[in-house]
Amino acid sequence: MSPSDWDVEHKLNFGGVEKVKKFGRVLTAMVTPFNDQLDVDYEQAGVLARYLVDNGSDGLVVVGTTGESPTLSFEEKVNMYRTVKAAVGDRATVIAGTGSNDTVGSFRLSQAAEKVGVDGVMLVVPYYNKPSQEGLFQHFEAVARSVSVPVMLYNVPGRTAANLQPQTVARLAQIENIVALKEAAGSTDQVTELKRCLPVEFMIYSGDDSMTLPLLSLGCEGIVSVVAHVAGQEIQAMASAFLAGRIHEAAMLHCNLYPLFKGMFMTSNPVPVKAAVNMLGIKVGSVRLPLVEANKTEKAAIEKLLLGAGKRLGGIKHADELKAANQPEKVPATLV
Numbered sequence: 001m002s003p004s005d006w007d008v009e010h011k012l013n014f015g016g017v018e019k020v021k022k023f024g025r026v027l028t029a030m031v032t033p034f035n036d037q038l039d040v041d042y043e044q045a046g047v048l049a050r051y052l053v054d055n056g057s058d059g060l061v062v063v064g065t066t067g068e069s070p071t072l073s074f075e076e077k078v079n080m081y082r083t084v085k086a087a088v089g090d091r092a093t094v095i096a097g098t099g100s101n102d103t104v105g106s107f108r109l110s111q112a113a114e115k116v117g118v119d120g121v122m123l124v125v126p127y128y129n130k131p132s133q134e135g136l137f138q139h140f141e142a143v144a145r146s147v148s149v150p151v152m153l154y155n156v157p158g159r160t161a162a163n164l165q166p167q168t169v170a171r172l173a174q175i176e177n178i179v180a181l182k183e184a185a186g187s188t189d190q191v192t193e194l195k196r197c198l199p200v201e202f203m204i205y206s207g208d209d210s211m212t213l214p215l216l217s218l219g220c221e222g223i224v225s226v227v228a229h230v231a232g233q234e235i236q237a238m239a240s241a242f243l244a245g246r247i248h249e250a251a252m253l254h255c256n257l258y259p260l261f262k263g264m265f266m267t268s269n270p271v272p273v274k275a276a277v278n279m280l281g282i283k284v285g286s287v288r289l290p291l292v293e294a295n296k297t298e299k300a301a302i303e304k305l306l307l308g309a310g311k312r313l314g315g316i317k318h319a320d321e322l323k324a325a326n327q328p329e330k331v332p333a334t335l336v
Helices: 003-008 042-054 074-091 103-116 133-144 166-172 188-197 209-216 228-243 247-263 271-280 296-308 319-325
Strands: 011-014 017-020 026-030 059-062 093-097 120-124 151-155 178-183 203-206 222-225
Touching: 026 042, 026 228, 042 059, 042 074, 042 228, 059 074, 074 093, 074 103, 093 103, 103 120, 103 133, 120 133, 120 178, 133 151, 133 166, 151 166, 166 188, 178 188, 188 203, 188 209, 203 209, 209 222, 209 228, 209 247, 222 228, 228 247, 228 271, 247 296, 271 296
Parallel strands: 026 059, 026 222, 059 093, 093 120, 120 151, 151 178, 178 203, 203 222
Antiparallel strands: 011 017
16 A cells, blocks of 8 residues: 555545545554664664565654654664665655654754655654643644644653643644644543544544554544554554444454553553564664663563464564564454
């Protein structure tokens, strides 16, 4: 599926209005591979990016929280955007995580990402400084107006200590290039309020894997996923089943995926998913301090989860093996 396919062919009829998708249905919040010295491994970043696109990802979010953005330098971030975009080309959208709690720093990084040629930028709610709703509005407005690429907002109160309210998102949606929101407040009520006050073409993505199906039922666009590193095809199958009206099949796939949805967050993200990707045979290394890698007990639990999901561990060497390793299990005919 190419971005042109999303723009022209794949439309969701919700509330009687056709909404054209621009980013894709399943976007993977990609980890940043490190070598043994914890330097960014750009070669492996390209390998991982191609693997994800071959296995269910319509797009990649690069250097977000899952990509360990707090511990990457400006230069490392820009090089990651460049590497991933070169690796996948037009096969998938590339959204650069450029937000921070520094407005000037955010628009400088966003401008650098735009020069690289990314398809959009993602701006997280400023963390630690706890701005008011007016402060949030002015921050996002300033950064969005500094670039011409599409902007995805990112609301994750559990990490930022500030909740981007629906009324503020509605104001921001009037800015031409603010087109999407990654919503991770964990509240279907808040998403309902968002759907009520936003233009129908504005795209809302779940920021929590386990909330994907519930938010699809509210007319949301898709998921910015961590678990798609190890189950991208299955998440695509779940979304496709729901959108095709096969609700029972989608619910069964959601239930099958639920242990992975919860298990990949048994400790701080991206610690579990990096361990899982390494177990699949794709070398992404450890994490930078202040995060520490999964301990022995956590690794055993992650391995059990992967085996329970039918994943083959280790030894992935070739592109065809990479693709085969992450194929969805067949759904019983009684569910189709």
